Amino acid sequence: MNEITKAPDHTVVNLQEEYNKTDIQHIIDNLEADLVGLKPVKARIREIAALLLIDRLRKTLGMEAGNPGLHMSFTGSPGTGKTLVALKMADILYKLGYIRKGHLLEVTRDDLVGQYIGHTAPKTKEVLKKAMGGVLFIDEAYYLYKPDNERDYGSEAIEILLQVMENQRDDLVVILAGYKDRMDVFYESNPGLASRIANHVHFPDYSPVELLSIAKMMLEEQQYKLTPEAENILLDYIQIRMEQPLFANARSVKNALDRARMRQANRIFETSADLVLTKTDLVTLLPEDLLKSRLFANR
The missing domain is CATH 1.10.8.60 (Helicase, Ruva Protein; domain 3)
Known part of the structure; x- marks a missing residue:
């Protein structure tokens, strides 16, 4: 088995220099310019970016990395900037080398769930194939789950999504989005999905x-x-x-x-x-x- 080559304890790294290499500050500056308000959101994105940068530096020095979970939940009302922030997050993940392509694919239930038996699996897998190497943004994700309808095929899409989020997390980041109260119920009904979400970001309404x-x-x-x-x-x-x-x-x-x-x-x-x-x-x-x-x- 290959051992991780560790750098000597006295090895130094210039954090600002490494940060500048990634061009993350440019992305965050654009986020500040493009979005009015949303201070808690911007602070959370900076925190996530800082964690990912430190994780990457630890890896380059041969240290154990925390393997931070990248899947996210964006909650808030429509029109609060969730899609725009998801695009910026995709840029950050790409600049830091956590995704190969850096694109964002935005979908809803209709893109994932079929209308008849045997339709959902190929439909969901096709979407996942297009999203690989980037970020899959599922808006109003709670519509995937309809517990009152036994004939609904949304649960099949969720099962496939769960497998990919776990087994291919190095090649795909999933962001689930929607109203906070509905997303909370959705996660309570799908504990397997909730356990795979490491980062929760809430978008407040604007004044x-x-x-x-x-x-x-x-x-x-x-x-x-x-x-x-x-x-x-x-x-x-x-x-x-x-x-x-x-x-x-x-x-x-x-x-x-x-x-x-x-x-x-x-x-x-x-x-x-x-x-x-x-x-x-x-x-x-x-x-x-x-x-x-x-x-x-x-x-």
Whole structure:
């Protein structure tokens, strides 16, 4: 049996130099720039990255490594950045050499579970084949398990997933995502799955002010801006929308901005057809572009 060659105890390693080689800081800086708020999430990702880096350095020095579990659970409401963070996590795992390719494959129940006997296994295995060497992100993972339906084939997909998560954990990282309360029930019903998840990251909902910042970032990327009054109205919109059903944080804000841009375009077309337009006219969203939302009409 081959023995691990251990470095002498006086061997030194420059941690900052090794860290710089991985380019992880660039990924974390991008995460800071791309995501408003979410301080506990960012801190958790930094902790995981630090653990993985130290684990890698221990291996290079011939020391026993902790063999950290890489499978993860991301919980939180829709629109809180889970998919974006999963992409960044895939980059970190790739830079540190924990996965071969660094790609992320996002799937849901429909991609894994078949509609009839014999359909689920090949479907699940095909997805796993595509994900190998990278990260498999399963959104709303609790829909895989339907205990009230004896004829449901989700349990078959879970069994195959369990085997791969255990036997091929060096070539695939699985991230399960969804609402926290439903994910908790899902793990209680599937203790084998829960035992394979080493890292749990919870994504809190954004505050109204954070969502306004996100909205302004979205508009800036599309070369739009709000007047000061329109900005106040958008904040009002966000606060009202947060109290309504099916609110999805940044996703709901994006949808609201898309509709506001459509109203702006329609306003310009109807009122300025014979006028010369300035760049300011084209990039500015006015209060009326937001106030015509059904949300305000129903108040």
